[in-house]
Amino acid sequence: MTKVIHGGDIYQYTGKIIDFSSNINPLGLPGMVQDILSTEWRCLEYYPDLHYTALRRAIADKHALVSEDQVIVGNGAAEIIYLVGSLFQGKQVLIPMPSFGEYQQAVEQWGGQVELVFRKSVNRFALPMEEILRRLPDVDGLILCNPNNPTGNLLSEEELIRILNQAEAYGKIVVLDEAFIDFVSDSARSSGVDWLEEVSTLLVIRAFTKFYAMPGLRLGYGIGSREFIQTMRERQMPWSVNSLAAKIGEQVLQDEEYRAQSIQWIESERVHFMQSLQQVTALRVYPATANFLLCQIRGQRMKAADLKERLLDAGILIRDASSFCGLDESYFRVAIKGREDNEKLVAALQGILHDE
Amino acid sequence: MTKVIHGGDIYQYTGKIIDFSSNINPLGLPGMVQDILSTEWRCLEYYPDLHYTALRRAIADKHALVSEDQVIVGNGAAEIIYLVGSLFQGKQVLIPMPSFGEYQQAVEQWGGQVELVFRKSVNRFALPMEEILRRLPDVDGLILCNPNNPTGNLLSEEELIRILNQAEAYGKIVVLDEAFIDFVSDSARSSGVDWLEEVSTLLVIRAFTKFYAMPGLRLGYGIGSREFIQTMRERQMPWSVNSLAAKIGEQVLQDEEYRAQSIQWIESERVHFMQSLQQVTALRVYPATANFLLCQIRGQRMKAADLKERLLDAGILIRDASSFCGLDESYFRVAIKGREDNEKLVAALQGILHDE
Numbered sequence: 257m258t259k260v261i262h263g264g265d266i267y268q269y270t271g272k273i274i275d276f277s278s279n280i281n282p283l284g285l286p287g288m289v290q291d292i293l294s295t296e297w298r299c300l301e302y303y304p305d306l307h308y309t310a311l312r313r314a315i316a317d318k319h320a321l322v323s324e325d326q327v328i329v330g331n332g333a334a335e336i337i338y339l340v341g342s343l344f345q346g347k348q349v350l351i352p353m354p355s356f357g358e359y360q361q362a363v364e365q366w367g368g369q370v371e372l373v374f375r376k377s378v379n380r381f382a383l384p385m386e387e388i389l390r391r392l393p394d395v396d397g398l399i400l401c402n403p404n405n406p407t408g409n410l411l412s413e414e415e416l417i418r419i420l421n422q423a424e425a426y427g428k429i430v431v432l433d434e435a436f437i438d439f440v441s442d443s444a445r446s447s448g449v450d451w452l453e454e455v456s457t458l459l460v461i462r463a464f465t466k467f468y469a470m471p472g473l474r475l476g477y478g479i480g481s482r483e484f485i486q487t488m489r490e491r492q493m494p495w496s497v498n499s500l501a502a503k504i505g506e507q508v509l510q511d512e513e514y515r516a517q518s519i520q521w522i523e524s525e526r527v528h529f530m531q532s533l534q535q536v537t538a539l540r541v542y543p544a545t546a547n548f549l550l551c552q553i554r555g556q557r558m559k560a561a562d563l564k565e566r567l568l569d570a571g572i573l574i575r576d577a578s579s580f581c582g583l584d585e586s587y588f589r590v591a592i593k594g595r596e597d598n599e600k601l602v603a604a605l606q607g608i609l610h611d612e
Numbered sequence: 613m614t615k616v617i618h619g620g621d622i623y624q625y626t627g628k629i630i631d632f633s634s635n636i637n638p639l640g641l642p643g644m645v646q647d648i649l650s651t652e653w654r655c656l657e658y659y660p661d662l663h664y665t666a667l668r669r670a671i672a673d674k675h676a677l678v679s680e681d682q683v684i685v686g687n688g689a690a691e692i693i694y695l696v697g698s699l700f701q702g703k704q705v706l707i708p709m710p711s712f713g714e715y716q717q718a719v720e721q722w723g724g725q726v727e728l729v730f731r732k733s734v735n736r737f738a739l740p741m742e743e744i745l746r747r748l749p750d751v752d753g754l755i756l757c758n759p760n761n762p763t764g765n766l767l768s769e770e771e772l773i774r775i776l777n778q779a780e781a782y783g784k785i786v787v788l789d790e791a792f793i794d795f796v797s798d799s800a801r802s803s804g805v806d807w808l809e810e811v812s813t814l815l816v817i818r819a820f821t822k823f824y825a826m827p828g829l830r831l832g833y834g835i836g837s838r839e840f841i842q843t844m845r846e847r848q849m850p851w852s853v854n855s856l857a858a859k860i861g862e863q864v865l866q867d868e869e870y871r872a873q874s875i876q877w878i879e880s881e882r883v884h885f886m887q888s889l890q891q892v893t894a895l896r897v898y899p900a901t902a903n904f905l906l907c908q909i910r911g912q913r914m915k916a917a918d919l920k921e922r923l924l925d926a927g928i929l930i931r932d933a934s935s936f937c938g939l940d941e942s943y944f945r946v947a948i949k950g951r952e953d954n955e956k957l958v959a960a961l962q963g964i965l966h967d968e
Contacts, residue, residue: 266659267661280657284654285654285656290650297645301826301828302828303634306623331687332851335849335852338849471658471855472660472855473656491721493690496852497830499827499828
């Protein structure tokens, strides 16, 4: 069984750390979270609604779905991914790598078989479209992270439609993990949500974790056909979402001000941070489309693991990306944070890499 | 696959309901929970500790275990039970019925085989000790709810030791679900926790849900040998416990005042409530050892489902127990609540059953 290594394990470090390893919105929790905790805390005295009807309805409304029967909520996107794995029991699924490692583990846990396809660094990790379209008819489905963690690649609307058309024609399952899509400019054009009605074999995964800066809350969801959602719900543990998490999820979806501020931050920081990082000539910087960046240390100057250790001395934590299948020891990933933190990282990288 | 029907689904009812269907401590959440939420809420901005080291250490300390490696925490006892199921992959396990339905579902979900043993009403649902001791050598283990939900039976220390001795001698797994044992008088004598060092094949399940009145928090744990715990942790989803839930769990374990008050409530209400219910001559009342009671409507006067409907008109929700394997339509279960609520229930039962 594939065992996934996770980033963001700040608990093993002491002292103040600027955490670039978790791709979390640096605005922090929406202010309303504190209010909800102080007014609604007694809901912990009750079992959560087994069906999470209010939360599922709020999600359905947000995405203009016909019914909450097209929505499943879970303990972070992690639980949704695990349940998605169950759709591939005894089946074969294509997964492009490098990508988030949980897909493969979930499919194998349910006895499905994973066929890997590789994004290549010479193509800047673009999705190998022709290979996917050629192989899709011979397998049962495809799991795609869009935008892709850790490489940042985003499907164009045209690419998305080509894949969905083929999936529909051959009756293949397409799973789109859109955990980071809220950070994408003009995200509607890259999201599968608009095509759920036309493509009954499409399933979209979303999370509250990254955009609302609440990875501790454990709340994610999946949207798709009633049939897929029903199957996944039947296989789910009861009450996997905490009562307060359900209330918070329901309400933050309405927080338009937080959404606007977050979009404004990402728009202003993404380009600036990327340009600053590109000044560090020892690095190759891959394009950012969401709120994180993949970087490569050029010319075997240093391993990412060693760079990580050196940065920790400066109170900075990055994600050594060498554990991602398809990446080697020269890669690391950083979140886009606020201007001041971003500049500290760039200065520290300059200092370490150009001292060598 | 066995599908379990759960009680406590108050979300389908509107208006004020006195909920006797969930077996929750009527003192409500410990006061410190509100303080923890207001001071620690920012922990939601971080992923939980993947290893939940602080919480597992607090649990290990509470039970005087040698190491936190003997502890797994999960999303309610539900997740622990699900993972316990994985210990019986391709194996056979004895489960006495009627009991909590999740055990059977968990074992079957992992491809294990369940052998049922029946507690009989003529024996007041006492555990069929001789049958279990006779059959245990031929299977791989036993899952036992103690005190048993919904019948309330509690193992004596002597019975517990007989089972553990045989399990140890034959190398069989014994799982004790002690979700309600905090409510038992002199609980130490009925708990398996004292025998964990001697019996390496013993695993004990506990929950924060019932005793600390926080079913919405989703926090349970398992304790056992390092080997069992390690196996279960490897099969667990990452971060299944919310960050705030982990903090709350860690701290409420220290709340001795809440513990003392809860014990005092249960001691004073249990006998009084049982005696009041026994005044309702249309009922057979089974002995309470924890914080709930199984009742049977005598002489086919009425089905429990109909009684439930009638009581709802009076704003009272009971648990129709006919969905428990081994019970028929005459059984229902009620939680022990505060004096005033308990008396309202008894009066309503008198009114309905003696009107017939």
